[in-house]
Amino acid sequence: LQKLKNDLEMLLLTVQVKSKHLKEDLKREEQWHEEQVQIVNALNELEGSIKTRVQQPHRNCAGGYREMENEMLKLRAYKEKLLNDLGEFLEEHFPLPETPRSAKKQNFPEEPDVELVTLNEILELLINELMNTPHEPYITINDSFWPPYIEMLLRYGIILRHPEDPSRVRLEAFHM
Numbered sequence: 001l002q003k004l005k006n007d008l009e010m011l012l013l014t015v016q017v018k019s020k021h022l023k024e025d026l027k028r029e030e031q032w033h034e035e036q037v038q039i040v041n042a043l044n045e046l047e048g049s050i051k052t053r054v055q056q057p058h059r060n061c062a063g064g065y066r067e068m069e070n071e072m073l074k075l076r077a078y079k080e081k082l083l084n085d086l087g088e089f090l091e092e093h094f095p096l097p098e099t100p101r102s103a104k105k106q107n108f109p110e111e112p113d114v115e116l117v118t119l120n121e122i123l124e125l126l127i128n129e130l131m132n133t134p135h136e137p138y139i140t141i142n143d144s145f146w147p148p149y150i151e152m153l154l155r156y157g158i159i160l161r162h163p164e165d166p167s168r169v170r171l172e173a174f175h176m
Contacts, residue, residue: 087120094119097146114143122149126159126171138168 096116117125122145130137141150150169153159162168 090118090120094149116146117144119149130171130173137170138162141167141169
């Protein structure tokens with residue numbers, strides 16, 4: 001009887017511990033459920049407010065459209081200015097390497113086997129790839145990419161290597 005009593009006490013302790021864990025799990029699940037209900041309520045309110053805004057007729061649709069069109073033209077002009085300024089900056093501060101004079105004296109060919117791509121073109125390729133195919137924004141590095149440019153972009157976290165193929169890189173998605 002003593003052994004049976006000890007076994008039952010051990011079983012009771014085990015059941016109490018299990019019960020305590022289950023109560024904690026239940027409390028967490030109830031808290032998660034409350035948060036989910038609050039999120040659903042907030043989304044329903046947002047949906048209702050958006051529906052009412054969409055259903056209200058706009059008095060000055062034509063004027064609003066012209067305003068938006070003017071804003072778009074201003075934004076496009078600003079974008080072009082920024083891209084031109086970036087291009088000028090990159091051309092000035094990051095030129096392509098020049099062939100060293102000692103290479104000319106040693107009868108090496110003056111021009112490399114491939115034409116190197118400027119840093120501006122590299123960034124443009126990366127941006128276009130990210131915008132056109134956001135699910136697979138990698139470009140393959142070949143001999144036309146000057147290695148110091150690639151190394152600099154990697155070092156400063158502007159581009160990232162593909163986890164499986166180190167010859168492919170992508171632009172760090174700063175907009176996400």
